[in-house]
Structure formats: C-alpha cells, structure tokens
Amino acid sequence: MLDGEVRLLLDLMEQAEKDGRPKLHTLPYAKGRAEVDRMSEGCEAEPPEVAATFDGTIPVPGAALKFRRYRPLGVEGASLPTLLYYHGGGWVIGNIETHDSTCRRIANRSRCQVVSVDYRLAPEHPFPTPIEDSLAAFRHVRDNAALFDADPARLAVGGDSAGGNISAVVCQACKQTGEPMPAFQMLIYPATDARRNTESHRLFSDGYFLTRDLIEWFWKAYAPAGSDLADLRLSPLLAEDVSGLPPAFVLTAGFDPLRDEGRAYADRLIDAGVKTTYVNYPGTIHGFFSLTRFLKQGLKANDEAAAVLAAHFGT
DSSP states (O other), X not given: OOOHHHHHHHHHHXXXXXXXXXXXXXXXXXXXXHHHHHHHHTTSOOOOOOSEEEEEEEEETTEEEEEEEEEOTTOOSSSEEEEEEEOOSTTTSOOTGGGHHHHHHHHHHHTOEEEEEEOOOTTTSOTTHHHHXXXXXXXXXXXXXXXXXXXXXXXXXXXXXXXXXXXXXXXXXHHHHTOOOOSEEEEESOOOOTTOOSHHHHHTSXXXXXXXXXXXXXXXXXXXXXXXXXXXXXXXXXXXXXXXXXXXXXXXXXXXXXXHHHHHHHHHHHHTTOOEEEEEETTOOTTTTTOTTTOHHHHHHHHHHHHHHHHHHTO
8 A cells, every 4th residue: 555645745746747747758858857856856855964075076987977975973083884875867867966865864874974976877878888987986986995084895885776776786797807896785776677577567657656658768868779688787687696796785665666676686685695684665656765855754764774784884
C-alpha cells in the first residue's frame, strides 16, 4: 500500500499536469533539465548546517568537474572517512545543488565527510562519459586524499538511481583493474540492468513518478540506439563474478520500476559473500530519498543510509 504522504504527492503532481505543466519526457533535454533542477532544489528539506563546505574542481580528461565537500559537525582533525556521492537524475538531470541537503544530512548523521561530484551529463556527454568522469574523480580523491582531508583507506562511493549505477560500476572497474577499490558502496535504488525487463518495470510503468516514458527519455539521451545494453557499465547486474567487491548498502522502494533490479544486485552480492545490508521501503516511490521536504520516509532513509555508513567506518 502506498504511504499516505506519497499518495498526496502523486495527486499533486497529477493535478499540476492537468493544470498544464508539461511532462518532462515531452520537453527538449536542455529545457527539461533547467526546469526539473530548479524544482528539485525545492523538493529537499531545509539544508542543515555543517561544519564547513568547500567548492572546487577535479581535473578529468577534457574537463574540470565541480565538486562540493561537506565536513560534518563535531568531527575534528583531518584524514576523515569520506563518501564520494554521485547524484541521480538519469545521467541527464541533477547537480550538486539538487542534492545539497541530502549530502549535508548524510555527512552530519554519519560523521563522515561527503564529496559531491558534478559529473558531465547526457545528451551533451552520453555514455560512457558520466562513468569515466566519476571513475576519474574517485581515483583523483583516492590518490590525492590529503588534499581532501580524506583517509584513502576509508573512502566510500554512493549515489541514488543513476548515481547508484555509477557507484556500482566504479567498484567493479577498480576490481577489474586490480587497483584499490572503495571501502564501501551505498547504492540507493540503483539502475543495474539496462534491459529493463523486470516485473517491477511492468507493474509501475505509469503513475508512480518515474514512468516508462520518462525512463525511455533518460536512456535515449544516455545510451542512444545501438548501444550494447549488456555492457557492464550499463548493466552491472550482468557481471559474471561480483565476489570480492566492497561491502554494500542497497536500498529500494516498493513502487519503483527499479525495485527488482536493485534487489537482484543485492542478492548477487549476498550470494557472492559480499557483506551487504539490503532494505526496501515498501510504501514509497523512486526519488523519495531526495524528496525530503514532502516525504518523511526520505528523511528516515537518509538517516538509515548514514547509520550503516557510520557503522562500517566506526564513526
């Protein structure tokens, strides 16, 4: 059963469309991004105070990616456990600002530093650029940890939706090359299977915020026709061997098209012996982790993710 707050929010969204607000998937990408990003900033709860924030850039091939670093309240010294956070938005929308409050809350609640990474977006920068940017950012922070007040042995990756996909892929890529991996992965309703043929994709294709049409709009921009959907950077669920990957926290939502592929990835990690905490929020929808101004379950999920991160690092 849908949570009451979720039902009310969906009703408000439906009424807005009846009143003339265009559906995102009908808009040009640049216009849709600008409108949704502005709206998304207002969907997060009021941003909590943190000890300090630092804005800067990370050099990657062909670009300098913006980042924002959040130092949690009440934590002294340098060499902090640190979460690199990759925002969601279908690899098309979203930025540091749309996830500012979420990153602040996770930092304070986990007593870990958070570095939010503004990777380049499709369709201007389609697959694999967002993945390559995010992997380069992880390597840069890992290899220059002192510049970020980060402990390279306690470096995690995490993100929601597209950001969950990116986080899983970063871990798999580091394992494949034999380089130091993240110490932990936080996967919030991650996209793990580009084929999109699960039961939850069928059940929740319309009326639950993330619709089939919107998913197709994202994928058309990110992985144009002819892309190999079995590429592990698009479908990390299809990896032959997921053993030896970092411990994980995997969260799904009960009325989310991505629910089943997120659960399937958690199951694969568990079956492979990877220490994994899996939790499903049954009464809510995709995006709730960031819709914290309207959904108390989003705040609860922020806190639960932060608590698991804190327990892993002993903070």
